[in-house]
Amino acid sequence: MKKKNVPSLVKDERLIKTRREQIVKAAVQLFNKKGYHGTTTREVAQASGFSIGTLYEYIGSKEDILYLVCDAVYDEVMEKWEQLMDENLQGLERLHQVIYSYFKVVDDLQNEVLVMYQETKSLSNEALNYVLQKELSMKDMFEKEIRTCRERGLIEIEDREVSLACHNILVSGHMWTFRRWIIQKEYTIESYCEWQIAQLFRGFQAKDGKFLHHSGVTPAINKDGGGNGWN
Amino acid sequence: MKKKNVPSLVKDERLIKTRREQIVKAAVQLFNKKGYHGTTTREVAQASGFSIGTLYEYIGSKEDILYLVCDAVYDEVMEKWEQLMDENLQGLERLHQVIYSYFKVVDDLQNEVLVMYQETKSLSNEALNYVLQKELSMKDMFEKEIRTCRERGLIEIEDREVSLACHNILVSGHMWTFRRWIIQKEYTIESYCEWQIAQLFRGFQAKDGKFLHHSGVTPAINKDGGGNGWN
Amino acid sequence: MKKKNVPSLVKDERLIKTRREQIVKAAVQLFNKKGYHGTTTREVAQASGFSIGTLYEYIGSKEDILYLVCDAVYDEVMEKWEQLMDENLQGLERLHQVIYSYFKVVDDLQNEVLVMYQETKSLSNEALNYVLQKELSMKDMFEKEIRTCRERGLIEIEDREVSLACHNILVSGHMWTFRRWIIQKEYTIESYCEWQIAQLFRGFQAKDGKFLHHSGVTPAINKDGGGNGWN
Amino acid sequence: MKKKNVPSLVKDERLIKTRREQIVKAAVQLFNKKGYHGTTTREVAQASGFSIGTLYEYIGSKEDILYLVCDAVYDEVMEKWEQLMDENLQGLERLHQVIYSYFKVVDDLQNEVLVMYQETKSLSNEALNYVLQKELSMKDMFEKEIRTCRERGLIEIEDREVSLACHNILVSGHMWTFRRWIIQKEYTIESYCEWQIAQLFRGFQAKDGKFLHHSGVTPAINKDGGGNGWN
DNA sequence: AATGAATGAGGCTTCATTCAT
């Protein structure tokens, strides 16, 4: 599934990059507030800081804006995610960190993720497939981690359960955005991470108790001591 | 949060009900295929079997159609759900059934649920709040069940975890529709129910092993394996 | 080559006919003055006496307007032409009348013919082919007449010359419109008919002198006696 | 009617000439394929081998391009025509050659002539008048030839017929391009010249039979049939 | 002289909604 080609009348690749970043940034704001369909190309142009004519020098159609957003969001998620990863961790600690970091990135890029999440369906087939492919590649990352833990006996789930577990992790991240109208009233991002990861880990039958429950009992994801230090 | 008033120029309440059912049925099909924004009122009228003029005798605006759909879907979900419930069950068996039935209803009303799920955000404030309220009332149903089990010591989760657990159940149901592009390739509805409920129950630290794994398989964690017969 | 289908959202065929006549009439005026490309759909709608929305209830695209014009012009030409024909004439008198009537109709429908003539090339392939087909069918009408005269020995041109002769007749008619900027300063429609037909007939080597020169000498296209009676 | 001034920001007249030749050449190709209105200035610039900015260094507006094309085409037609003329010929032979050469030039510059012919109407008043003036000057050339023959008794048409005869010659040339969709299927340029000139000459009542029919054929009307060798 | 990014007026078309029949 190759990246879709978004046509541009401008030759300077550097400029294309800059302008498209402006476009994506503006579009995320607007799509968040008014949705993709509720946002006009003129608004995107204006919010991007240039004219409608200029906007169309960098895209071929309105849908391209949505595609650029989705594409950029995935890349940004991946990039920030990698920054948060500590490659020295292993085992369940690593699994924990993978998930925790993912949640944190989602929280950081809430608006972006939400847009991508809610508007993806408005993409045409070609672009949609590409975006779904990216989604799957994220799932694969989790799957690799899960399988590693599973092979080492650190978690205990059936083989056929693995894929589902990965979906659950991903969706748990998305939930933080698409149910934010209620869930962010009930939890902070930190408490959400703790409880959600606890439920996930118990669901995986993780063999190390420190991730299975709330810090208040045996502090796992906890500010003070406890011997774990992710936050 | 009161039901939003959808204006109609027609007096006969019976007729209004019939026509609106037609509208909702047609709209679900269309919204599924083309999305709310991609569907025109003309199309809805035609698919409903009457003219555009008549359509507007039973609604006040296009948004009302979406509202009617969302409203109807919740009601239909509740109705079908109740039909599946066996009031004689208790404890974890009841909890299991509540979730399982919910998943089955979602599967049955896939298109409806998906539309409601994806297009809800296009509702205006008043209607949106009403719909979100309904969503919360569903969560409350789960919460009641969860708390009952918890009080009886059948599951062991922190008080502050309860709400999250309910969200997870709800979202697990929605997942079956909004990730169906991938998840329904990997699982049948029955296998999905089994594995998903197993992960949830383990996440709740349910005290009865028989729900924690796939019934047909040699229990990895489960000791007894007593026959349960939901599937 | 079938008539191209022009989509309409309106069901009443009678109304479609009326409205399209309005559209064609308005479009001819506008296209004459400003050309097809220089005319906006809004202008056509306004000149037709209804809104832009209504215009699009009767056509699918701007090009359809041009197509409707071309189609209607041919029909109108044929209709008026037939009205002018006296079926009792024979031989060269008939040939003369066919051409003369054709010129008169072209003069009568000058604007229409000119538009069709100048803007045809803007039609897309399907419509263009249809229109060219109609043009050919007009040529065929002349060809039939020419061949009849030729077989009877009334004119004397080579077989391979016949087709060219027909093109010349047709183009002589068109000329009256597309060179009107100069030719209508030099000739009245009547004098044009006389001289042009005279040159054509001599070109055909017609065997009857009375059509070969100007009426001022031996009145040819003349109301009264003189022995010829076409008008 | 003076040549319209086409503004240029460039001083070097030599360069202006070169660049404009490039522009005209590119524009003819494009206008032929897509029409004047269907061609963008960007396309003209690109096909000319330079940037849009540079294009506007040599013209003032898009219309100037069309004007340059029309102007150049006339000049090119005249130039090539003169090259084909044999100043030693006289009488009907000269008239024949004038027409024949004209037809051949039109055939040679088909695309150019067609563009000029079809798009002229898109010129604004000033430029249009200039172009029409050029058209008239071509007509005058024919008129001079016709009158010479007429005075010498070589052809026999009324005084008032002369102008029409010239129009017919001119239009016969244009026909070869604007009806090429059908006429070039039926005739080669050579056969077209022969038959068309034969019909014209008979129309003029030319006194020399050798031009009145196809040379290769047994004269139907012609008595002597002496070999003429233009083709 | 050459470049090409920026501009924005304006074109075509759609579609939710109204209202006379």
Place this chain on the structure above:
DNA sequence: GATGAATGAAGCCTCATTCAT
């Protein structure tokens, strides 16, 4: 109550032209 023709605001996109580099 039902119909469907009429409306026009508003959206997407193009492209001739300018101007800073």
